[in-house]
Amino acid sequence: MIVLDALLQGILMGLLFALVALGLTIIFGMMDIVNFAHGEFLMIGMYTTYWTSLLLHMDPLITLPASAIVGMLLGLASYYCLVKYLLRGPMIAQLFGTFGLMLFLRYLAQFLFGTDYRIIQKGLLVGKTLTLGPFLVDWTKLSSAILSLIAFLFVYYLLHRTKLGKALRATALNREAANYMGIKTERMNALAWMIGGGTVGIAGGLIVNFWYVYPTVGLLFVMIAFASVAMGGFGSIKGAFFAGILIGMLEMLFPMFGQLVGSDFFGPHFKFTVVYFAYFIIVVFRPQGLFGWKK
Amino acid sequence: MEKVRDAFDFRDFSTPEKVGFAILTLFLLIFPLLGAGSFVKAVAIQFLLFSLFGMGWNTIGGYGGQVELGKAQYVGIGAYTVALTMVWWKIPFWVSMPIGVLIAIGYSFIIGYPLFRLKGHYFAIATICTSLVLQDIFINWKLVGAAKGIELPIHEHPDFLYMQFKSDTYYFYFIMALFYVAIFYMNWFRKSKLGYQLRMIKEDEEAAESLGIDARWCKIKAYSIASAFVAVGGGFMAVYNLYIDPYSVMDLDLSIKIALMSMLGGAGSMWGPIIGSGFLVPLDRFLGSWLGAQKGLIGVDFMIYAALIMIVSAYQPRGIWGIIEQFRKR
Amino acid sequence: MAFLEVMDLVKDFGGVVANNHISFQINQGEIIGLIGPNGAGKTTLFNCVVGYHKPDSGKVIFKGKEITGFKSFMTNREGIGRTFQLTKVTAGMTVLENVMVGAFCRTDDRHLAKVEAAAILGFMGLESVKAYHLNELPIAAQKKIGLARALATQPELLMLDEVASGLNPKETEEMVDLLKKIHKDKKITLFLIEHVMEVVMPISQRVIVLDGGEKIAEGLPKDIVKNERVIKAYLGEKYAKGL
Numbered sequence: 020m021i022v023l024d025a026l027l028q029g030i031l032m033g034l035l036f037a038l039v040a041l042g043l044t045i046i047f048g049m050m051d052i053v054n055f056a057h058g059e060f061l062m063i064g065m066y067t068t069y070w071t072s073l074l075l076h077m078d079p080l081i082t083l084p085a086s087a088i089v090g091m092l093l094g095l096a097s098y099y100c101l102v103k104y105l106l107r108g109p110m111i112a113q114l115f116g117t118f119g120l121m122l123f124l125r126y127l128a129q130f131l132f133g134t135d136y137r138i139i140q141k142g143l144l145v146g147k148t149l150t151l152g153p154f155l156v157d158w159t160k161l162s163s164a165i166l167s168l169i170a171f172l173f174v175y176y177l178l179h180r181t182k183l184g185k186a187l188r189a190t191a192l193n194r195e196a197a198n199y200m201g202i203k204t205e206r207m208n209a210l211a212w213m214i215g216g217g218t219v220g221i222a223g224g225l226i227v228n229f230w231y232v233y234p235t236v237g238l239l240f241v242m243i244a245f246a247s248v249a250m251g252g253f254g255s256i257k258g259a260f261f262a263g264i265l266i267g268m269l270e271m272l273f274p275m276f277g278q279l280v281g282s283d284f285f286g287p288h289f290k291f292t293v294v295y296f297a298y299f300i301i302v303v304f305r306p307q308g309l310f311g312w313k314k
Numbered sequence: 315m316e317k318v319r320d321a322f323d324f325r326d327f328s329t330p331e332k333v334g335f336a337i338l339t340l341f342l343l344i345f346p347l348l349g350a351g352s353f354v355k356a357v358a359i360q361f362l363l364f365s366l367f368g369m370g371w372n373t374i375g376g377y378g379g380q381v382e383l384g385k386a387q388y389v390g391i392g393a394y395t396v397a398l399t400m401v402w403w404k405i406p407f408w409v410s411m412p413i414g415v416l417i418a419i420g421y422s423f424i425i426g427y428p429l430f431r432l433k434g435h436y437f438a439i440a441t442i443c444t445s446l447v448l449q450d451i452f453i454n455w456k457l458v459g460a461a462k463g464i465e466l467p468i469h470e471h472p473d474f475l476y477m478q479f480k481s482d483t484y485y486f487y488f489i490m491a492l493f494y495v496a497i498f499y500m501n502w503f504r505k506s507k508l509g510y511q512l513r514m515i516k517e518d519e520e521a522a523e524s525l526g527i528d529a530r531w532c533k534i535k536a537y538s539i540a541s542a543f544v545a546v547g548g549g550f551m552a553v554y555n556l557y558i559d560p561y562s563v564m565d566l567d568l569s570i571k572i573a574l575m576s577m578l579g580g581a582g583s584m585w586g587p588i589i590g591s592g593f594l595v596p597l598d599r600f601l602g603s604w605l606g607a608q609k610g611l612i613g614v615d616f617m618i619y620a621a622l623i624m625i626v627s628a629y630q631p632r633g634i635w636g637i638i639e640q641f642r643k644r
Numbered sequence: 645m646a647f648l649e650v651m652d653l654v655k656d657f658g659g660v661v662a663n664n665h666i667s668f669q670i671n672q673g674e675i676i677g678l679i680g681p682n683g684a685g686k687t688t689l690f691n692c693v694v695g696y697h698k699p700d701s702g703k704v705i706f707k708g709k710e711i712t713g714f715k716s717f718m719t720n721r722e723g724i725g726r727t728f729q730l731t732k733v734t735a736g737m738t739v740l741e742n743v744m745v746g747a748f749c750r751t752d753d754r755h756l757a758k759v760e761a762a763a764i765l766g767f768m769g770l771e772s773v774k775a776y777h778l779n780e781l782p783i784a785a786q787k788k789i790g791l792a793r794a795l796a797t798q799p800e801l802l803m804l805d806e807v808a809s810g811l812n813p814k815e816t817e818e819m820v821d822l823l824k825k826i827h828k829d830k831k832i833t834l835f836l837i838e839h840v841m842e843v844v845m846p847i848s849q850r851v852i853v854l855d856g857g858e859k860i861a862e863g864l865p866k867d868i869v870k871n872e873r874v875i876k877a878y879l880g881e882k883y884a885k886g887l
Binding site: 047051052053101104105108109110111112113114115116118119120121122123125126127129130238242245249253291292295296298299302303 | 375379381428429431432434435436438439440442443444446447450451566570573574577581614616617619620621622623624626627628629631
Binding site for chain 2: 694696715716717720721725726728731732734736737741742744745746748749752754757790793794796797
């Protein structure tokens with residue numbers, strides 16, 4: 020029973036992880052850049068919903084779009100002010116470039132908001148739980164998971180059924196050919212960053228309902244995102260989805276394993292170590308992940 | 315014997331470089347006698363320490379072109395080996411340090427073998443992972459002090475056996491000696507077969523393989539050398555600070571700083587890490603102490619580095635040394 | 645015993661069979677050309693021999709030793725050298741250093757490597773540029789340096805991937821002379837992929853023709869150009885009319 024409960028919790032969290040991973044995988048699939056600042060985009064999404072709901076006295080679910088917008092703007096700004104130039108340079112520069120962005124945003128947040136831990140206290144669904152048969156589920160987590168799924172499907176629809184989405188995918192597959200077909204690849208780049216920023220902004224806006232936000236919270240989530248993307252395959256959207264859920268479940272099951280073995284060592288504090296470890300193993304032994312294409 | 319000669323042969327450097335280096339050496343030699351305050355001395359020691367770290371990283375990250383962000387785990391291995399053996403068995407520094415280096419090298423081969431199957435971004439992320447995993451283990455491992463860390467026993471009388479001194483001056487000359495050993499080693503390295511092969515791998519790995527170079531094996535070797543370097547630095551940190559914990563010697567921030575200094579100064583060049591360290595360490599310390607005094611400005615120092623990193627990445631990935639070289643060509 | 649023997653080589657890229665049961669032999673001291681229209685599978689074959697790709701089936705035997713699936717650095721150590729069609733041009737190492745890397749394949753001593761590299765540069769007529777970086781030199785020089793690098797590894801079989809592409813007629817003539825010199829003075833067997841007929845036809849002792857993943861002809865240059873299947877494959881190529 021506890022196992023099923025853990026699995027359910029895992030799936031709910033996993034849907035959120037999937038949304039976080041989505042942005043990362045789109046950007047990577049587009050231009051082979053790993054956005055190290057992805058976790059910080061999430062953090063900013065979290066702060067956005069937190070502050071707007073607090074200062075405007077509105078329910079966090081209503082202020083959610085603010086996170087989306089801020090996320091999109093952040094993505095766009097990052098592209099036009101930094102990433103555009105990084106693309107010209109060697110990989111080491113690209114790596115450090117987004118790394119610098121990560122540090123900048125992190126410490127900017129620290130400067131602006133201090134190091135206090137914050138979480139949404141007031142809201143329609145805060146603190147309420149739903150009883151689904153034998154399971155007890157937080158309304159915030161459930162609604163976040165559902166909204167996450169909706170957002171994911173929306174992006175999927177955007178990418179696969181609209182002309183714009185097709186243009187984006189075409190550029191990701193073959194930049195040169197897309198160029199010859201009249202697709203403005205520069206704009207596609209920016210679009211990828213906009214979508215990436217927007218989705219993870221939404222994810223942040225959802226997560227802050229049940230997870231504390233503080234300036235360095237990004238690191239945790241970005242590593243999970245990396246693991247999801249690696250597992251699912253860099254560039255694969257389906258992969259990000261399934262891998263995110265898988266990791267969500269893994270995280271919940273791991274402390275169970277510790278309890279079963281009776282060892283104190285395997286406690287919940289190792290939850291994230293498992294993720295790092297998983298990334299390593301996956302990337303070494305199956306570099307293309309579950310659905311990705313081999314580079 | 316030629317190997318030894320190679321290490322001391324600086325003939326292929328330009329005159330300004332040689333002069334600059336000579337001036338630096340002279341300055342360092344007389345520095346403790348200049349009557350600087352303890353804060354300045356501490357900064358100078360940090361500068362030399364990070365130059366050492368940077369030169370180590372440069373071996374695989376600069377010359378080899380493999381950006382890795384997990385050096386801190388080896389600093390930790392060096393530091394913990396020295397600290398633990400001293401606390402548990404009273405083993406002197408000169409015995410425990412080589413053991414630490416050997417452990418670091420051994421560990422680097424074990425990790426390196428699968429690690430170097432990866433390239434580029436995947437590789438960089440994986441290096442972060444390995445370092446985080448080790449740090450997590452140490453944070454939770456009661457045997458090695460967990461998050462509380464290890465305190466080294468303070469000896470009444472300074473001695474060379476345990477490398478504990480009352481005055482910073484001794485530490486200064488100690489790290490300076492290590493610094494110069496590193497420089498001579500790097501001088502030899504860049505002229506060695508491995509050095510040439512590594513540079514070729516960085517230029518064009520496919521071509522390198524067509525010339526009989528087993529790229530993966532070369533990278534692993536360079537990675538181990540880098541690990542040995544930083545482990546020595548870690549050992550120094552243990553006897554200098556007399557306290558270590560997983561956050562001070564194994565943190566991701568440390569790995570980033572190390573890579574950053576080399577990159578800023580000029581990865582892949584001999585002087586790059588030293589320039590980078592010389593620039594960033596004082597900046598870090600002085601900025602930190604000035605800003606730390608103004609309460610509202612926590613984190614601004616990091617924001618400045620971060621901005622620096624972004625600017626350098628976007629405009630001159632070859633760092634300060636790259637800028638210097640561009641001027642020379644004019 | 646053949647020097648290089650390729651037996652029944654198959655390489656399938658999941659839909660496109662780039663090499664469909666290809667077999668041929670090269671004897672020591674020969675100069676063999678490999679030609680065929682674009683997409684015929686020449687580069688794939690080349691890569692299967694040198695070790696960049698692993699063949700799906702078939703064998704590659706060099707000097708009596710099976711080297712199928714050996715990686716590039718292993719085939720190089722066995723004695724096969726190769727050049728690239730496009731040299732990655734970067735500013736990191738000088739010409740001399742580039743060639744030294746090749747020489748390091750056979751020695752651990754830097755001075756020996758330097759001497760060997762200088763000797764090869766001299767042999768190729770490139771001493772004057774030894775201190776330059778690759779990105780400062782014209783294509784013809786870059787190609788020669790690629791050759792020099794490979795030569796420094798003391799290969800017994802040298803495989804050349806479109807070594808004449810991008811060269812003007814005068815440079816092409818120089819390249820042909822250079823190849824003849826390498827063949828004669830260094831006693832190296834040459835295997836060339838080429839599109840430039842002015843290079844392949846005059847110096848090859850035998851020519852192998854690929855088309856659509858299969859070997860369609862093999863023989864003396866003057867016979868190949870009259871071969872109907874070859875002419876058909878190259879429909880439009882004026883060189884088919886006569887040497």
